[in-house]
Amino acid sequence: IKREKGERGDRGTPGKAGVDGPPGLRGLTGLKGSKGDTGAPGDPCKIQQSSFSVGRRKALHSADYYQALIFDTVFVNLGEHFNMFKGKFYCFVPGVYFFNVNIHTWNFKETYLHLMHNERQQVILYTQPSDRSIMQSQSVMLSLELSDEVWVRLYKRQRDNAIYSDDVDVYITFNGHLVAPKV
Numbered sequence: 001i002k003r004e005k006g007e008r009g010d011r012g013t014p015g016k017a018g019v020d021g022p023p024g025l026r027g028l029t030g031l032k033g034s035k036g037d038t039g040a041p042g043d044p045c046k047i048q049q050s051s052f053s054v055g056r057r058k059a060l061h062s063a064d065y066y067q068a069l070i071f072d073t074v075f076v077n078l079g080e081h082f083n084m085f086k087g088k089f090y091c092f093v094p095g096v097y098f099f100n101v102n103i104h105t106w107n108f109k110e111t112y113l114h115l116m117h118n119e120r121q122q123v124i125l126y127t128q129p130s131d132r133s134i135m136q137s138q139s140v141m142l143s144l145e146l147s148d149e150v151w152v153r154l155y156k157r158q159r160d161n162a163i164y165s166d167d168v169d170v171y172i173t174f175n176g177h178l179v180a181p182k183v
Contacts, residue, residue, distance in 0.1 A: 050093045051177035052082035055170035059106070062154040062161035069113070069152040069163075073170055082176075088151040091144040095181040100139040101125060101152050104171035107133050109162035114153045117142055121153070133164055135171075141179065150176060 055073035070087040082089045091097075105111045105127045114121035115138060125138040142150065152174055154161055165171040 048093045048095070048181040049178055050079055050081050050091075050097075051175075052077045052089060053173065053175045054082055054084070055174075056163075056172040057165055057167055057170055059165045060154065060163050061109075065155065067154040069154055069172075069174070071172075071174060075173075086151075088149045089176050091146060091148040091150075093178055093181055094145050096141055096143050096179045097150070097176055098139065098141050098179050099150055099176040100137065100174075102135065102137045102173045104135055104164040105130070105133045106162040106164040107131060109160050111136065111163055112155045112161050113138075113163075114155060115140060116149070116151050116153050117144075118149050145182075 053075035054071040054077070055075065056069070056071045057073055060069070068087045071084060074082075074084065077084075079092060081092050089099075099115060101113065101115055103111060103113065103125065108129050108131065110129050111125070111127040113125040115123045115125070122142060123138050123140045125136055127134065127136055144150070154163075163172055
């Protein structure tokens, strides 16, 4: 005998979740959103640079035991970091620098120079007295901090210390440039 359908019963407790199925297809691309607010202005780009190239047209005989080499000719002096009156480069941009000094020796005279970092000698340029003059060069890379000084110092020993030049040509040069600013 078929009877009438009864009322629906209470819902039972949910069963355990089944295994995840494969991912579905990618949906359609949505509509373009509205334009966002303008951001705050960024810091202006700042290219950090420092370089100099100076020369000397006058010969020099060292009368003092220690004497700063003063230059009289400017080829390049970006930012005026090289002080011509003191013969010193002052670091305004900390980082790694390359320095080079070139001199012409004098016949029968000793040439003895130090490339100085603050008050400490870093490298030496030396020639013994000889019957011929030669061009000499010395280079070094130094890590500098703000306000460090780099300069060339003549050093007098028992013999005359001299570097050759004349009023026409430049035989003595001192150069430096920033290789990499400190990060």
